[in-house]
Amino acid sequence: MILVWQALALYVHNPFVLPTLDAILSVLLKPTADLLGSGSLLENARVSLVRVSLGFLIAAFLAVPLGVAMGRWEVFRDISEGLISALRPVPPLAWVPLAMAWLKIGLASVVFIIALGAFFPILLSTAQGVRGVKKSWQEAVSMMGAGEAHLISKVILPGSAPEIWTGMRVGFGIAWMCVVAAEMLPGTSSGLGYLIMYAYGWGQIQVVVAGMVAIGLLGILIDRFFIVVERRWFSWRAYER
Amino acid sequence: MMLELAGIIKEFDQGNGKKAVILQDVSLQINDQEVVGILGPSGCGKTTLLRIIAGLDQPTEGEVLLDGEAVSRPGARMGMIFQEHALLPWRSVLDNVSLGLEIQQMPRKDREEKAMRYLELVGLQESAHSRPYELSGGMRQRAAVARALVLEPSLLLMDEPFSALDPQTRKQIQEDIIRIQETAAKAIVFVTHSVEEAIFLADRLVILSAKPGRVQEILEVKLERPRDRMSPQFLEMRESVLGLLGGG
Numbered sequence: 001m002i003l004v005w006q007a008l009a010l011y012v013h014n015p016f017v018l019p020t021l022d023a024i025l026s027v028l029l030k031p032t033a034d035l036l037g038s039g040s041l042l043e044n045a046r047v048s049l050v051r052v053s054l055g056f057l058i059a060a061f062l063a064v065p066l067g068v069a070m071g072r073w074e075v076f077r078d079i080s081e082g083l084i085s086a087l088r089p090v091p092p093l094a095w096v097p098l099a100m101a102w103l104k105i106g107l108a109s110v111v112f113i114i115a116l117g118a119f120f121p122i123l124l125s126t127a128q129g130v131r132g133v134k135k136s137w138q139e140a141v142s143m144m145g146a147g148e149a150h151l152i153s154k155v156i157l158p159g160s161a162p163e164i165w166t167g168m169r170v171g172f173g174i175a176w177m178c179v180v181a182a183e184m185l186p187g188t189s190s191g192l193g194y195l196i197m198y199a200y201g202w203g204q205i206q207v208v209v210a211g212m213v214a215i216g217l218l219g220i221l222i223d224r225f226f227i228v229v230e231r232r233w234f235s236w237r238a239y240e241r
Numbered sequence: 242m243m244l245e246l247a248g249i250i251k252e253f254d255q256g257n258g259k260k261a262v263i264l265q266d267v268s269l270q271i272n273d274q275e276v277v278g279i280l281g282p283s284g285c286g287k288t289t290l291l292r293i294i295a296g297l298d299q300p301t302e303g304e305v306l307l308d309g310e311a312v313s314r315p316g317a318r319m320g321m322i323f324q325e326h327a328l329l330p331w332r333s334v335l336d337n338v339s340l341g342l343e344i345q346q347m348p349r350k351d352r353e354e355k356a357m358r359y360l361e362l363v364g365l366q367e368s369a370h371s372r373p374y375e376l377s378g379g380m381r382q383r384a385a386v387a388r389a390l391v392l393e394p395s396l397l398l399m400d401e402p403f404s405a406l407d408p409q410t411r412k413q414i415q416e417d418i419i420r421i422q423e424t425a426a427k428a429i430v431f432v433t434h435s436v437e438e439a440i441f442l443a444d445r446l447v448i449l450s451a452k453p454g455r456v457q458e459i460l461e462v463k464l465e466r467p468r469d470r471m472s473p474q475f476l477e478m479r480e481s482v483l484g485l486l487g488g489g
Binding site for chain 1: 295297314315316317319320321323325327328329330331340341343344345372374385388389392
């Protein structure tokens, strides 16, 4: 595929449509060099990562407790299920105008969109994981005199941790897409999404493609991290259920 | 320790407005250090009865009294060994056994020492740091026994605990239970399908009839320990219990 790209690029011979590999590589290999006065690749990646982490953490802090409550107490589930089925089909990016109206242009609205994107996968898989925790585990521990608090901390949370983690992995993937998209909106002036939009405006397609490669690589790297942790911590999951 | 079941009735809603009676007026007394086996055809509600004793299920009517106090929810005064070991797979064997002590907020060093003593009692000290899924079925059930004993309950409940084990392992673990019962001086109530297991372990047999479950017969097992499964008295008792079950 890379060879085809290079052959086509040489054939088209128009850097505004299809930059050559060496042009793209020279951007990628100097990640600290300033690009078009809008910061380096590394600097913009850092900004995007901070935003995505912030939004993701907010989402996780809200979604995990709520998911546990939904999975554990039916009353809670009945109340929240209607609300969730109404909100979930709305793509996070459709919230952009409302986010800007409420939170103004800037960090808060970007983080809001990211958190929204990560929230539902974490919420739903937490609730599902909690419902799937074996009854016999709970009964065995309640025979030790454990109350609800101990049941949740010693059985429910560790027992549903693999599902919670999977939800986080999916949620982070969506959050990463959201941050890039949100950064392309008017009002942002940093981040990988901004960088590629800005570079496009200046016809610097090799920077656009280099930015895309960086976005993809970071996404893969983060996903790998989730998988490695999953294999290391949740190997017991394969032997159960 | 003294456990009293007073007029236990258990009904289940069948969903169509009708009620199925699972247990009909079961009354029973279990004394300190006594081993009682509950036998009966499938569907007689013997597991339900054990769960009611444990406080895991509530009777529709009647009461369970432990030393005169009503049992309304599960607690550490009774230990339960489930059909399926129910060990937590993310914890090591040692951490499973010491969990009850952790809940009681015993310091780590003390609880691990104590858990280790009980693992030695069931012969599992070598596997303390293994995960439950790395053990054989018999070893898992031993770990479950240690986990129940570590809280020093006065009553041990066992719900067909050895039914999934191969005959050899099963025999061995039955002998261990007798040894443990003698050293730790517990009362034990167990449910089983196996007449042989019941006669081997129990001081008294409670035979339930099916649909609805009620006490059909209570038999004392007067054979001397250690019991020989092939002795004429053992076989004779086995025949008569099988006759009762068949006729019930």
